[in-house]
């Protein structure tokens with residue numbers, strides 16, 4: 001996306017927003033079913049993506065296509081911008097569009113970004129409903145091909161060509177998060193730490209893919225977030241990622257051997273069929289809805305702790 005496009009977006013925002021909302025201190029990206037994370041903002045100005053050049057349109061249920069600017073917390077409040085609806089590569093958006101809002105946030109002066117997503121659990125110790133503070137990632141599309149949003153000419157002499165990612169997930173923000181969870185009296189098991197595997201989607205994993213990702217060290221798997229993390233890090237932001245576990249991917253007790261079933265049938269033994277395990281986006285959205293309040297308090301608490 002060209003500098004002219006970004007300048008056009010910034011001009012449009014300057015015309016739509018009051019002065020006190022124009023330089024947000026932090027940004028929130030709301031994952032599937034998590035748009036209510038922004039519902040505690042005050043003085044809200046909502047800007048539809050259609051009013052901003054460079055922005056695409058979210059086509060996935062559970063993702064609006066709106067930027068919400070507002071104030072969070074007591075007193076004067078912290079100015080924040082929330083993305084209600086993100087872009088995924090599987091929708092057909094180029095990665096430059098997927099990360100375009102992050103480029104705009106950087107120009108607005110955002111220093112801290114909280115990125116949320118819905119994800120499937122690979123680690124059997126992460127039940128549905130667990131919030132996972134991401135501390136590392138496996139970017140499968142980056143490792144297998146050309147799906148890296150940082151491909152292309154260096155954006156400016158101030159950007160880094162070979163971006164290190166060993167510290168991609170801010171220890172400072174993760175520390176604030178665990179302190180916030182304590183202040184919110186979250187049960188210890190409600191908030192875990194883990195590694196996110198990014199896959200392109202839109203297909204969910206086969207059981208073998210789930211086992212592969214687990215064996216490679218991932219705890220949860222999803223179809224978003226990592227491109228945003230890469231762009232945010234390239235822009236020098238501090239990044240916190242929260243995954244909400246909405247379904248289990250690796251479920252050993254559902255593996256089915258048709259061979260064993262037929263042998264049992266032929267031998268007259270009872271055939272035990274495991275329960276079917278088929279994930280759906282509706283299930284993902286339902287868990288998002290159930291957990292939105294907890295996520296919202298946690299995110300609001302972290303933002304109130306920023307100095």
Ligand SMILES: O=P(O)(O)O[C@@H]1C[C@H](O)[C@@H](CO)O1
Nearest residue numbers: 031032117118223224281284
């Ligand atoms: O945008 P996120 O990563 O929260 O959405 C997840 C991944 C897919 O877009 C969708 C699958 O149900 O939910």
Ligand SMILES: Nc1nc2[nH]cnc2c(=O)[nH]1
Nearest residue numbers: 118119120221222223284
């Ligand atoms: N790839 C992937 N993304 C998800 N988002 C929510 N659940 C899942 C899942 O099981 N797999």
